[in-house]
Amino acid sequence: MxxxxxxxxxxxxxxxxxxxxxxxxxxxxxxxxxxxxxxxxxxxxxxxxxxxxxxxxxxxxxxxxxxxxxxxxxxxxxxxxxxxxxEHEKALEFYHEAIDLNPKMPQALNNIAVIYHYQGERAKEAGNEDEGEALFDRAAEYWKQAIRIAPNNYIEAQNWLKTSGRSEMDVFF
Known part of the structure; x- marks a missing residue:
């Protein structure tokens, strides 16, 4: 049925x-x-x-x-x-495929950033500082793309970008 x-x-x-x-x-x-x-x-x-x-x-x-x-x-x-x-790696594959078809999909960009940020936190907890920072940098790049498309969204990400020093964007809101 x-x-x-x-x-x-x-x-x-x-x-x-x-x-x-x-x-x-x-x-x-x-x-x-x-x-x-x-x-x-x-x-x-x-x-x-x-x-x-x-x-x-x-x-x-x-x-x-x-x-x-x-x-x-x-x-x-x-x-x-x-x-x-x-299943974060599989999720990343699908999000990337979605972005390949629709580059103006901020929610997919945000979700990719969330996964990279999560992986960065896990890496740092495991004592892999350099790997964690590299993953945070990747997260930052995806969040910046999402924010450019939807500037009034992702306030927590915007704050994280500012406080972590990963933002060279002047205007967020």
């Missing part, structure tokens, strides 16, 4: 009905509509914590989706799942 038929609460059912109506009325081909249906089911499964099911739906959506912008969001969501499961 498709996930769209299993939603139990009113809001999920309402969203599903609206999404199905929009999908039917979209002036696009059947393949794009199927890709969107898989993407929508993937998002629903992801929201429910059903990551394996979400990944299956996203993989099917990727097989059908031709639009690079839409593909970037599918890849981004796959990266979110791997990051939440602690």
């Amino acid at each position: 498709p996930r769209t038929q299993r939603n139990d609460n009113f809001i999920d059912k309402s969203f599903t009905v609206m999404a199905d109506l929009i999908l039917k009325m979209l002036p696009t081909n059947q393949q794009a509509k199927e890709a969107f249906a898989y993407y929508r089911d993937g998002m629903s499964a992801q929201a429910d914590g059903e990551y394996a099911e979400a990944l299956e739906n996203y993989q099917e959506a990727l097989k059908l989706e031709n639009d690079s912008n839409d593909r970037s969001y599918i890849l981004y969501n796959m990266g979110l799942i791997y990051a939440s499961n602690g």
